[in-house]
Amino acid sequence: MLLLLVAMTGIAPISLYMLVPALPELARTFGADISIAQMTVSLYMVGLAFSQLIMGPLSDRFGRRPVLLAGLGLMVIAGIASSFAFTLPQLIAARFFQALGGATGMVMSRAIIRDLYPRERVGAMISLVIAVMMIAQMLSPLAGGLLEIGFGWRSIFYVITGASVIVTLAILILLPETRWRIATESGGGGFMADAKVLLRSRTFLGYLLCYVGSSWIIFTFAGGGPYVVVNQMGRSSAEYGAWFACTGFGYLMGNVFCVRLAPRRGLEQLIWFGLALQFGGALLNVVWGLAGLNQMPAWLFLTHMIVMFGNAFVMSNSAAGALSIRPQAAGATSGMMGFLQMGLGSLCSQFGAYLGGHFTTPVPLNIALVLLSCGCAAAMIFLVPRGGIVATKRMIEEAEGEETGLL
Structure with missing residues (x-):
């Protein structure tokens, strides 16, 4: 399987x-x-x-x-x-x-x-x-x-x-x-009914925005990275490819460690652990840039590996949270996640290319990553209640009861 x-x-x-x-x-x-x-x-x-x-x-x-x-x-x-x-x-x-x-x-x-x-x-x-x-x-x-x-x-x-x-x-x-x-176990009510219940759930929206926001960090950096390395730092495209592979390795190791830690930690704990690393790594890159150290690929990409390591925790566990809100609509949930991830991710890639290609320092690109990390954290703070799924299930049952009464 x-x-x-x-x-x-x-x-x-x-x-x-x-x-x-x-x-x-x-x-x-x-x-x-x-x-x-x-x-x-x-x-x-x-x-x-x-x-x-x-x-x-x-x-x-x-x-x-x-x-x-x-x-x-x-x-x-x-x-x-x-x-x-x-x-x-x-x-x-x-x-x-x-x-x-x-x-x-x-x-x-x-x-x-x-x-x-x-x-x-x-x-x-x-x-x-x-x-x-x-x-x-x-x-x-x-x-x-x-x-x-x-x-x-x-x-x-x-x-x-x-x-x-x-x-x-x-x-x-x-x-x-x-x-x-x-x-x-429980039949779905069709796409419109499922979407209506999901979009009424603050918890679902919190997990969804946290997931897609973390994926937009990847697209934004991928869009601006080549311009930063080749144009700003004067390195070759081959060197950029080698450094970019390091970030992929960081994401890979983040997923490996997530698998190891998942049986011993709750879903929200893993998300917050990833958010801390994601924000901390992005903020460090801003600090390196303001200090003038970020004109070397090693400072940029080795620190971004921390971002990608944490990103793996955030994406996989926020996806799990969103999929668990209404299990009988897992297909519709997964589709909405993928659509927002890929559809708006392409715009983030273009935005990242603009930040990398129109400035002489990687600081604007890294500030964008910090803001996206803050957006992910805000989605968890303001939309996902304490007790996550338990609190949401009660809201979903009430919403489904209202729909049944109307029918």
Whole structure:
């Protein structure tokens, strides 16, 4: 089950990062500007965002397995179309549909984890899946670059399509339906009813904003980091890639430690531990910048590793909290989380690029990370009551009672 969850979670993001090294070759092959070739990545992210908003509620209604198989089947078909695209617009369109199908695995993995495990173990299981997936995701740009150099850019799509077929077959053969475990306990009232109850819950909104705010820290830094290292510090893009891998390693280790600590600590304790590290690391980088030390990559990235280590605790456990508010609507919850994460995350990436490219110091970028960390903490302080889920369940029962009375 762990390997299946890793595979369905990772197939879409790995497909995203594998193509990035081949973007200059795509522009040369089709005689297009690099900004047009970049649309194979940017519209892919748009597809990831909107797909999760659609596929999550569908899985609550029709089950995880059929929606997952349909989505991955679409990814296979789109992958074949990408492999034989003759024009760049054809490739961009095929990549968009590839993302629509592949994102199903991302949203479904969180919902399946909530179907199978109690609230206390959800955060640890999400961390475990992410930790294993991060290893493959960190290696995917290297794999894509080697494939492009050795066999041409189309070989990347051959590999992605082949992997999609293998994952689809593995799910068809090995994955049971998990939706019934929750559905038999308490039936959902449809997407609109579920969304209405969720959005009335301050606790849900608190966990949701804490989760997406932490993910926006990643997107903001990723958008501004290249400009800071290459333009401000005068280093090469290869050196930036090496330093950026360090932050991925910090996130990986954060998930590993989260898995170890989860059985002995409560969900809110783990979130606050991560928030403290996330805020402290971001604030330290501001201090280094004001002191003039942050013009060396080591000061910037080694301190940002603290941010990413704490970020892993915040994201996995706030996701577990949001998914536990209304378990029978885990698909819809996961879809909303993914939509806000990817949809607004792309805007945060653009904002980070502006901060990194229009200033001569990384201080503005790091101030933005401090403010996002404060926003995550504020969501927990002002929206999540003491006793988190227990307090919220009472509110949800009252809301459901009002709806039943109206019916």
